[in-house]
Amino acid sequence: MTTIKLHNTKTRRKEVFTPIDPNNVRMYVCGPTVYDRAHLGNARPVVVFDVLYRLLRHVYGAAHVTYVRNFTDVDDKIIKRAEESGRPIDLITAETTQWFLDDMGALGALEPNAMPRATQYIPQMIAMIEALIAGGHAYAAEGHVLFSVDSYKTYGALSGRSVEDMIAGARVEVAPYKRDPMDFVLWKPAKADEPGWDSPWGRGRPGWHIECSAMSYELLGDSFDIHGGGNDLMFPHHENEIAQSCCAHPEGHFANYWLHNEMLQVEGKKMSKSLGNFFTVHDLLAKGVPGEVIRFVFLSTHYRKPMDWTEKKAEEAAATLRNWRGLLSDAEPTGPDAELVEMIADDLNTAGAIARLHAMAKEIAANPQKDCFYEKGTMLASARLMGLLTAELGAWAETGSVDLSAHEARLGAARQAAMENKDFSEVDRLKAAYLAAGLEVRMSKAGVELVPGPGFDAAKLEGVE
Missing domain, CATH: 3.40.50.620 (HUPs)
Incomplete structure (x- = not known):
C-alpha cells in the first residue's frame, strides 16, 4: 500500500x-x-x-x-x-x-x-x-x-x-x-x-x-x-x-x-478590491478561462507555498492542457504512474507530479511510431488522479482541432497588402476579430500565427471574412 x-x-x-x-x-x-x-x-x-x-x-x-x-x-x-x-x-x-x-x-x-x-x-x-x-x-x-x-x-x-x-x-x-x-x-x-x-x-x-x-x-x-x-x-x-x-x-x-x-496572490500582489485585482472564480469562468486551467495553475504550486495567479500562467496552462489532450486523444486510462502517485503521497507534491506529467508527455511525443498505448493510458490515469484531463472538464479544449490556416493566410495577405498601400484598416479589423474570438495574434518576419488562448471560442470565427 x-x-x-x-x-x-x-x-x-x-x-x-x-x-x-x-x-x-x-x-x-x-x-x-x-x-x-x-x-x-x-x-x-x-x-x-x-x-x-x-x-x-x-x-x-x-x-x-x-x-x-x-x-x-x-x-x-x-x-x-x-x-x-x-x-x-x-x-x-x-x-x-x-x-x-x-x-x-x-x-x-x-x-x-x-x-x-x-x-x-x-x-x-x-x-x-x-x-x-x-x-x-x-x-x-x-x-x-x-x-x-x-x-x-x-x-x-x-x-x-x-x-x-x-x-x-x-x-x-x-x-x-x-x-x-x-x-x-x-x-x-x-x-x-x-x-x-x-x-x-x-x-x-x-x-x-x-x-x-x-x-x-x-x-x-x-x-x-x-x-x-x-x-x-x-x-x-x-x-x-x-x-x-x-x-x-x-x-x-x-x-x-x-x-x-x-x-x-494575483500578479505578485495580495488580492484586494482596493488594488483592482480582486475577482471571483465566476469572473474568470465568464471571461472564458476554463476551470481545468484554473485547477492546473493551482496545482503547479505546492499547497504550503503562496500561490501567484498570473495571466501568463493561465495561458501556459491552457497550451499545455491542449497539447496533452491532443496527445492522449486515443487513450483509455489504465493505472496511474507509481512515481507520480508517490509524489502526490509525499505531502501533496502536485508541482512535482505535474513535472512528471510533462516528462511523460515528452517521452510519448518523441516516440510517435512506438506502440505506447499503455504509456498513454498511464499518463491519462495519472492526470485524472489529480483531477486533470477528465472527460467532464474537456469541452473547452475540443476547439483545439479547429484548422486556423485559412485565417492565418487571410491575415497574412491583408498584412502584405497593407505594407504596400499603407492602409492597415483591414489588418486591424481582422486582428480585432481574432482577439475577440480568444486568439493570440503573432506576426513576425516568418509570417502570421494564430494561437488559441484560454477563452478561445471557435464559433466567433464563423463571421470573419
Missing part, C-alpha cells in the same frame, strides 16, 4: 499518515460562508483537499473515505446582505450555496460525502454548549455564552502562539460580560429582525466556531483523521475548534492531522 506523508501543523513536521480506521478514513475541511460568489482564494483549499480526497480514495478505496465540508449559512455578513438587498436570507444562502457548488464543480472538484449546513445542526450546537457549561469550560452572561479560554491549558498549541501574542495579533472584542478578553462567543442573542433559535439562554444564534465542532462530532465522531483549511483559519477558528471540542468530548482527541494551505 502507498505510504502517505502529510505535514501536520499540530506537530510542525511531516508524518506518515496512519488512519484511526483504514476502513473509515475521515476528513473535515472548513467550507464557505455563503453570502456571495467565491473569490479565487476561496477555491484554493477546495482544490488542495480535493486532491487529498482523490488520493485517499485511490489508496483506501472510495467506499472507505468520508469527506465532510460545511456551509456557514447564518452569519453577520449574510444578515447584512439580506438587509442591503431586501431578499430573504434563505433565498440568498440557497442561491449562493449553489453558485459555490457550480463554480467548484467547474474546477473539477468532487463533491464531499457530506456538506452540512450550520442551520441544520442548531440543536447539536446547543447540546455541546450545555456540556461545556456543565464542565466548567463556558459561562452564560447577558444572553451570551462564552468559552473560557483559561479553562483549556494548551490553548494556542496549534498556531504556536502565546495568549499574549494572540491578543496582540487578533481583533479581540472588548465586552463587559467577558471574564477574559480572549474568551470567545459560543452563543449570542438575536435581534428581533434577525434569525434566531430558542435556547436555555434566550432566543439567539450560534457563534461561528461552535458550528464546525458540532457538525464534525455528529458526522465524524469525537476523533477523526484529518482537519484542513486555509492558514488564515489557524487562529482563531481552528484554535477555538480544538479547545471547545476537546473540552466537550475529553474522551476523544478531535483531529490527528492538521493541514493548512497558504494564501493566494
Whole structure:
C-alpha cells in the first residue's frame, strides 16, 4: 500500500499518515460562508483537499473515505446582505450555496460525502454548549455564552502562539460580560429582525466556531483523521475548534492531522478590491478561462507555498492542457504512474507530479511510431488522479482541432497588402476579430500565427471574412 506523508501543523513536521480506521478514513475541511460568489482564494483549499480526497480514495478505496465540508449559512455578513438587498436570507444562502457548488464543480472538484449546513445542526450546537457549561469550560452572561479560554491549558498549541501574542495579533472584542478578553462567543442573542433559535439562554444564534465542532462530532465522531483549511483559519477558528471540542468530548482527541494551505496572490500582489485585482472564480469562468486551467495553475504550486495567479500562467496552462489532450486523444486510462502517485503521497507534491506529467508527455511525443498505448493510458490515469484531463472538464479544449490556416493566410495577405498601400484598416479589423474570438495574434518576419488562448471560442470565427 502507498505510504502517505502529510505535514501536520499540530506537530510542525511531516508524518506518515496512519488512519484511526483504514476502513473509515475521515476528513473535515472548513467550507464557505455563503453570502456571495467565491473569490479565487476561496477555491484554493477546495482544490488542495480535493486532491487529498482523490488520493485517499485511490489508496483506501472510495467506499472507505468520508469527506465532510460545511456551509456557514447564518452569519453577520449574510444578515447584512439580506438587509442591503431586501431578499430573504434563505433565498440568498440557497442561491449562493449553489453558485459555490457550480463554480467548484467547474474546477473539477468532487463533491464531499457530506456538506452540512450550520442551520441544520442548531440543536447539536446547543447540546455541546450545555456540556461545556456543565464542565466548567463556558459561562452564560447577558444572553451570551462564552468559552473560557483559561479553562483549556494548551490553548494556542496549534498556531504556536502565546495568549499574549494572540491578543496582540487578533481583533479581540472588548465586552463587559467577558471574564477574559480572549474568551470567545459560543452563543449570542438575536435581534428581533434577525434569525434566531430558542435556547436555555434566550432566543439567539450560534457563534461561528461552535458550528464546525458540532457538525464534525455528529458526522465524524469525537476523533477523526484529518482537519484542513486555509492558514488564515489557524487562529482563531481552528484554535477555538480544538479547545471547545476537546473540552466537550475529553474522551476523544478531535483531529490527528492538521493541514493548512497558504494564501493566494494575483500578479505578485495580495488580492484586494482596493488594488483592482480582486475577482471571483465566476469572473474568470465568464471571461472564458476554463476551470481545468484554473485547477492546473493551482496545482503547479505546492499547497504550503503562496500561490501567484498570473495571466501568463493561465495561458501556459491552457497550451499545455491542449497539447496533452491532443496527445492522449486515443487513450483509455489504465493505472496511474507509481512515481507520480508517490509524489502526490509525499505531502501533496502536485508541482512535482505535474513535472512528471510533462516528462511523460515528452517521452510519448518523441516516440510517435512506438506502440505506447499503455504509456498513454498511464499518463491519462495519472492526470485524472489529480483531477486533470477528465472527460467532464474537456469541452473547452475540443476547439483545439479547429484548422486556423485559412485565417492565418487571410491575415497574412491583408498584412502584405497593407505594407504596400499603407492602409492597415483591414489588418486591424481582422486582428480585432481574432482577439475577440480568444486568439493570440503573432506576426513576425516568418509570417502570421494564430494561437488559441484560454477563452478561445471557435464559433466567433464563423463571421470573419
